[in-house]
Amino acid sequence: MINISKRLQLVASFVPDNSNIIDVGCDHALLSIYLYNNLKHVSITASDINPNPLKIAKENLEKYHLEKKIKLVLKDGLTDLDKNIDTVVIAGMGGILISKILTNTENLKNIKNIILSPNNDFPIVRETIKKIGFKIVKEKLVIDKEKTYLVLKAIRGKNKKLDYYFGILNKTDLEVIYYYTNILNKNTKILKSIPKKYVKRILLLKLENKKIKRFLLTTSK
Ligand SMILES: C[S@@+](CC[C@H](N)C(=O)[O-])C[C@H]1O[C@@H](n2cnc3c(N)ncnc32)[C@H](O)[C@@H]1O
Known part of the structure; x- marks a missing residue:
């Protein structure tokens, strides 16, 4: 069984089963491996813009015997997205970079779910989600190693009223x-x-x- 951080566990819990996932900026690919092991019917592409993280990702896939199950791709953000991909996961990056990745593509038409976990600039991320025609349906904060991260899920649609500062966070958490x-x-x-x-x-x-x-x-x- 693979051990992942509290933050990545929360991200994973937001990803729906029966989906075709791209884990953008996969780095070590630990999230992709965890998702593959914990969801029943998923296909996973793990991508990164840098070759070095992908080398580590490859080693990890081999360690867990998943090199034939999870596809590794070297590329920038959501460029040349396979048509079957319907779920985008972007975790562990700054909010501005996540927003840039989401807006630098005309290729979101097959995407049904977006799961994000920015390290900062949460309001900017919420604003971007609205701009690209998605609505936030779930949000939670997680404190991991004394730092607070946001994890959210968005689907197609429009939040009637969206306060970019508080989003739809549960006030009692x-x-x-x-x-x-x-x-x-x-x-x-x-x-x-x-x-x-x-x-x-x-x-x-x-x-x-x-x-x-x-x-x-x-x-x-
Ligand atoms: C801090 S790691 C996050 C790893 C993992 N997703 C997590 O949450 O633990 C960020 C990764 O994103 C990659 N990255 C940065 N910009 C990217 C882009 N435009 N497209 C794809 N990957 C990118 C970096 O190379 C790095 O491996």
């Missing part, structure tokens, strides 16, 4: 409360020491705190 309380505390600390001349920055921090307080307050109701 401990990780969500922890994440936004940390931002609030950090901002409050900055506000105490920042010179008054930084008017715009002060205003933005205050606005962000107001938004978070409102959000956290409705949590406890």
Whole structure:
């Protein structure tokens, strides 16, 4: 049995069975291997833009005797996507890079599911999902080695109202409360020491705190 991080386990739990998956930026391919072992009817392509990670991925596939089951591909993002692929997984990259990968393609027409796990810039990722005609149906935060990651699933459609800052995160999840309380505390600390001349920055921090307080307050109701 393969061991993967808490973050990758959450990503895997968002991937539907009976799907044809591309794991973009697979690196070591541990997620692809885990998916193959834990889902019943899937086909998996593991891709990376760099040859070096793919060498390690190849070794890992051989270690788990999956070299004939998981296809390894060297390529940039979602270029030349096989027609049968219906599920895109992109994990462990910055939000801006994920957004770039999603928008740099005209080839999403066969895609039904998008599962993402950005390391940062969560609002940018949510905005991109909306722009490419998908809607977020599930979101969770995971704290792994003291860092918080977002994991989300999107399908075709439109979120009626989508707050890019909070998405559709569950306000009662401990990780969500922890994440936004940390931002609030950090901002409050900055506000105490920042010179008054930084008017715009002060205003933005205050606005962000107001938004978070409102959000956290409705949590406890
Ligand atoms: C930090 S690793 C993440 C590995 C794995 N997905 C995870 O979540 O643990 C990011 C990987 O994405 C790859 N990458 C970066 N830009 C890419 C792109 N445009 N297309 C495909 N892979 C890319 C890098 O080479 C690297 O191996």
